[in-house]
Amino acid sequence: MFNQTLTQIGAALRAKKISSVELTQTYLDRIATHNPAFNAYVTVDAKTSLAQALAADKLLASGSAQALTGIPIAQKDIFCAKGWRTTCGSKMLSDFIAPYDAHVIEQFNKAGAVNLGKTNMDEFAMGSSNETSYFGQVRNPWNEKAVPGGSSGGAASAVAARLCAAATGTDTGGSIRQPAALCGITGIKPTYGTVSRYGMIAFASSLDQAGPMAKSAEDCALMLNVMTGFDERDSTSLQREKEDYTRDLNKPLAGMRIGLPKEFFAEGLSADVGSRVQEAIAEYRKLGATIVGISLPNTRLAVPVYYVLAPAEASSNLSRFDGVRYGYRAPEYTDLADMYEKSRSQGFGEEVKRRIMIGTYVLSHGYYDAYYLQAQKIRRLIAQDFTDAFKQCDVIMGPTSPSTAFNLGEKGDDPVQMYLSDIYTIAVNLAGLPGMSIPCGFGDNALPVGLQIIGNYFDEARMLNAAHQYQLATDWHTRCPQL
């Protein structure tokens, strides 16, 4: 049952083969058994989840159920959910009970879905291994010594271990796609502005975008149908007509042009990951796609540009956590400045403080032009690279991450090595494009490999089409770890 797609689970619920309460309880039991090993959830609230399930059962009985009604979904702990502790993986918010619902949470509530719990994450979404969480590291269900990736590591781990039917994540520089790749699941970051950021605790506002993490492209499409839509409370939310992201799933791929950027297959890519990706491309060729060699010449600048812009925005976004109105306040201090200093140095972890320092520096008088402004200019060049590339192809493919999951603690001492694990995903956020990761085999260490699919603006349906057709032809996405 835990391997069923959302479509199958939904059908079972509507056919009364199982109730939402039973289903939710089954997942809660499974979480109780296995979560201690993976630490994928920060907060589970059985009572609240079951109450939602009971309400969903009423909807199901009345025949007014929608696609996701009654289905237990895990929510990344970056989304404010009314009455739920919402920590963002930080000591700063370890006791913060959100008084309101994020747009994403509202959308799932309207759809009658069940909030199964809040998933672990890197602190304030800053990290690629889920090791920066105040609530402890998350483990990869394929190998407990390995990281699940980050920052949506809890969500990826939970989906891979089948501790939820599907999950939400957020992606600022690869935080959906990289953990999806490392845990062998499917995740999509939509075009910037497609999912409202209202109620999603900000890391880097111009890059943050929420999206689904699930067992298949088809499940992701159903999740996107719920999560997207214009929201006037987010000024960067795009006013577009509501789409059905499942509409193109079954289109044949014949004639689809797939671009392979040469920069994605250069130095730094592990041989096993490179091989799996090439095998996947071969599969696409079989499915009728045409392969085109392309170039994204500014790829090497994406990581440095990102580590100027994202920390700059973060340093400002995280200023509100000052111990004055809510959140952690140091128990002892001598005056106002001391209260700020102690509350923030005790409430934030090392990685968050490192980025606040970087961000503060690059925005400072005398450095702004050399760092922030320069980075903004290169950001436009990176976006232009993609615009040019999409004149030659319909989607771009390549590896999601340069290697399979690394071991816990392996890159902890070397932030730059850690940052490089997002080298193929970051440019997509800088350009605001949609990107996804689907499983395409296993590396030498028997850990999953992810294939990244990058689409043009608003081309999610086409990307999901490409992913779904591959998943019809292969079974990598159905593999799951033996617990």
Place this chain on the structure above:
Amino acid sequence: MNWEIVIGLEVHTQLSTHTKIFSGASTTYGAEPNTQADAVSIALPGVLPVLNKGAVERAVKFGLAVGAHIAPRSVFARKNYFYPDLPKGYQISQFDLPVVGMGALTIQVEPLSGNAKPYEKVVRITRAHLEEDAGKSVHGATQGMTGVDLNRAGTPLLEIVSEPDMCSAAEAVAYAKTLHNLVRWIGISDGNMQEGSFRCDVNVSVRKPGEPLGTRREIKNLNSFKYMQQAIDFEVQWQIDTIENGGKIHQATILFNPDTGETRAMRSKEDAHDYRYFPDPDLLPLDITPQMLEAMRATLPELPEARRARYVNDLGLSAYDANSLTSSREMADFFDACVATVSNAKLCANWLIGELSAQLNRDGLDMAQCPVSTGQMSGMLARISDNTISNAGGKDVFRTLWAEGGDADTIIEAKGLKQVSDSGAIEALVDEIIVAQADKVAEYRSGKDKLFGFFVGLAMKASKGKANPAQLNEVLLKKLAG
């Protein structure tokens, strides 16, 4: 020693929207602390700003009123600093791309000293930009603690920055008053200075003629024109004394203490913040379409300057009268309403600037609270204008209108204030006096002109004050001449 004074102003005007600039929370003044602090005002995790269109419209309206360039695209920026009343840890403002660019304001200066004559001057406005207000720290709210009231946090402000074009306290005050009048006139702010809706920061420096600009010091948060003048006078003298005694002026932010009449440094340039401005990624650039610009232009009333010119050129009023009548939109509108029915502009002007203004002052009211309506006032003025009553009779009617209401004609009737304009009756009355006062008439005719007043007094008394004064004068002059 000859010194030149250089002054520029930064004025924070609270815009009169009902809700905050980036949220739907109310902006009503004086509510219980934090009852108007919604999720955005408190800066809860995850909340986002959404721009209030009403604030933008008001900013555009201001820009048009000062003939400024309105930026087709402007940008909101974050000004980062920590303070308990700044909930996000940054203020959303506009930095290098403000919505309103260079404009100008014509001011009428009345020198404070001696016999200098009033004059007109054009002050350039550098820019005006939208921003949000901070909250308020309430010191000692609880024993040993500071409270934070976020009701005001997020209130829309328009910061209006002038060029350093003013060279005396009188010019600075005239500019501030003209600006204060303008923002109320075009309806973008209530201008309430006690409630902080119009706050002035004044930059002051001095130099020798022909020399480059001196170092300026900024007097913060002046909320009265009187204090502004006192503060500038004190500061200018302090700067001159300091330099003449061999000292140097250091850039600083200073406060004016109304109790001592002195200015005092708050912080020096050395502790100046690095605000780390950068474009706010939560807000899109602000685009002003030509359509919006035209729509706003259409809502602009006739501006004070245009109306002042009309009063002088079309109605033949003096510059002084025109200035007084345009000191507020309410006054000018009241005047226009009176002139529309009475058509004797000078008469209307005299009454509004004189009797009506004096009475408002005595009762501590402003024009909007005037108990006499334009209809009542012009009813009375019409009767003076058509000689039914005298000016003195008018005062009587006005006092009654003010205290009890009613209409002029009824009051004139009831009080018997109608003046005698029947020339036969006046001539008969004058004839009687000439007969009865033969001695005085002889004295008058032999050259004692001053006696004329004596005859006027007698005749008035005889008519019980109702004789038309002009007519009476005329008849007396003729008959006394013999």
